[in-house]
Amino acid sequence: MDALQIAHSAQPRYAASDEELLKFYxxxxxxxxxxxxxxxxYGLGLIGGFCHLYIGQEAVAVGLQSALDGARxxxxxxxxxxGHMLAYGIDPKVIMAELTGRAAGISQGKGGSMHMFSIExxxxxxxxxxxxxxxxxxxxxFAHRYREDGGLCMAYFGDGAANQGQVYExxxxxxxxxxxxxxxIENNGYAMGTAVKRSSAETHFYRRGAAFRIPGMPVxxxxxxxxRAAANVAVEYVRAGNGPVLLELNTYRYRGHSMxxxxxxxxxxxxxxxxxxxxxxxxxxxxxxxRGMSEDALKDIDKRIRATVSAAxxxxxxxxxPAPPELYTDVLVESY
Numbered sequence: 001m002d003a004l005q006i007a008h009s010a011q012p013r014y015a016a017s018d019e020e021l022l023k024f025y026x027x028x029x030x031x032x033x034x035x036x037x038x039x040x041x042y043g044l045g046l047i048g049g050f051c052h053l054y055i056g057q058e059a060v061a062v063g064l065q066s067a068l069d070g071a072r073x074x075x076x077x078x079x080x081x082x083g084h085m086l087a088y089g090i091d092p093k094v095i096m097a098e099l100t101g102r103a104a105g106i107s108q109g110k111g112g113s114m115h116m117f118s119i120e121x122x123x124x125x126x127x128x129x130x131x132x133x134x135x136x137x138x139x140x141x142f143a144h145r146y147r148e149d150g151g152l153c154m155a156y157f158g159d160g161a162a163n164q165g166q167v168y169e170x171x172x173x174x175x176x177x178x179x180x181x182x183x184x185i186e187n188n189g190y191a192m193g194t195a196v197k198r199s200s201a202e203t204h205f206y207r208r209g210a211a212f213r214i215p216g217m218p219v220x221x222x223x224x225x226x227x228r229a230a231a232n233v234a235v236e237y238v239r240a241g242n243g244p245v246l247l248e249l250n251t252y253r254y255r256g257h258s259m260x261x262x263x264x265x266x267x268x269x270x271x272x273x274x275x276x277x278x279x280x281x282x283x284x285x286x287x288x289x290x291r292g293m294s295e296d297a298l299k300d301i302d303k304r305i306r307a308t309v310s311a312a313x314x315x316x317x318x319x320x321x322p323a324p325p326e327l328y329t330d331v332l333v334e335s336y
Contacts, residue, residue, distance in 0.1 A: 004215040004237055004245065014063075014228035018291055024066065024224045025284040026301060028058035031083045032281055033302075033309045034092055038082065038099055038113075041313060042259045047099050050128075051113045054083030056254040059280035060186055061087035063227025064154060064249075067235050072151035074122040074144070076137045078158060079114035080186075081126040088121050092312040102319035109322045110330065122151075131157055131164030134183065138170040141181035141244075152180035152238050160191025162205050168212075171244070175212040178243035182234050183209070185246070186221065188253045193265050206248035214246050221251030222278045225287075252278065 016024065035053040042051045054061070061084045065075065070088070077084050085095050090106065098105030099113050106116055107126075116126040124140060127133040137155025144151040161167060162185050174181050185205045189196055196203050206216030215237070219230040227249065234245040252274045256263035263271075285298060 002215045004233060005217050012229060013223070013225040014232065016225055016228070018288075020066075021225075021284060021288060021291070022293075024062050024228075025281065025288060026305065027062045027066075027087055028224065028281050028284060029302060030092070030305050030308065031058045031061070031086045033305050034086060034096070034312070035082060037309045037313055038096070039255070039259065041096075041100065041316075046317065047113065048101060049112050049114070050079065051099070051259045052080040052257065053253070053255045053259070054080055056274070056279075057186060057188060057221065057251045058083060058087075059224035059227050059284075060184075060221045060249045060251050063224040064182075064184060064231045064247075066228055067231035068154060069151070070121065072122075072144075072149050074124060074140045074151060074153045075156075076124040076133045076140060076153065077126065077156035078130070078133055078161065079126065079128050080158075081116055082113070084156065085116055085118070085121075085123060088118075088123055090118055090121055090123070092308060093315040096309075096312040096316040097319050100316040100319075101321060102316055103322045103326070104315070104319040108326065108330070110326065131161035131167050133157060134161070134164075134167045135170045137181055137183075138174045138179060141174060141179035142177065144180050145177070150239070152182065152235065154182045154184060156184045156186055158191060159185060159187040159189065159196055159200070159205060160194075162187075162208060163200060168208075171209055171212045171214055171246075174244040175209075175214050178241065180238050180241075181244045182231075182238055183214070183244060183246045185248045186251055187248055188251050190253075190257070190263075190265065192257045193261060193263070195265070204248070206246055209244070209246040214244050216246035216248065218248045218250065221249035222274075222280045222283070224280055224284055 035055045041047050065087045094106040098107055098116055101109045103109050114128045134155050134157050137153050140153040206218045209216050220226045
């Protein structure tokens, strides 16, 4: 066990205040309700193309990104990106508008579900090519070091992307140059539909950086407080100039890989057991009740969040689509 894992083991769960835990709960619940509504809109034909929901994985984005400094740190992820944007505090209205291809969307309706950006929030996508964002994340980390701005990059990818070659090229360069980057593998067990044990010789993904001397940590991605504790350890290590860290967040998606995936490669009983015994929102809810929060107060929070999501859906449905000339904008940036 390396020093990083020892530091994490010393405090496996973050000692959140009541206010912090409540915020984590509200953020996770917002992601859950937002994604449920997105699934409904997809079924109604209001969302086109692919749509990858984050239901079940909410603790990962909330726990990790709550440890970042929004003024200087950057985030990049793959195509399951709605939850990451919501965890970063971006307005649900502009995210839903983007999902439905409206001009009011965060990428002016031209990115859709898989390609959302917010330069203002230092959120750089949303990428449809499996694993490509890892190399781009290393580039963002290089930019942080070059500018000496004190920032770091958090680059998310999945267990499927973990078998892509460019991931390991990025590991090598990040380690060689001691880039300020946290590589995050969201291991939901099935990639696009093949179980990890059937597709990966090394199923403990946090070990994948060993050949490049990148320390790794396995983390229970279904517990937001354990995620936050791991994030604190990783951020402190990277900010100290030690180079990259690899986190494996063991999590679970309740829905299929995308909206077109019936997920017949796993049993209903397996999914139900994860919902019943390991749900990250239920765990946070139970913790809040142990600390004295009433069930009525929690119901009020859910009601308020449902109203927020409904308002976002209404905003999206009532917003205009991009004008035809928009096809020719944002295609090329000329530099001199």
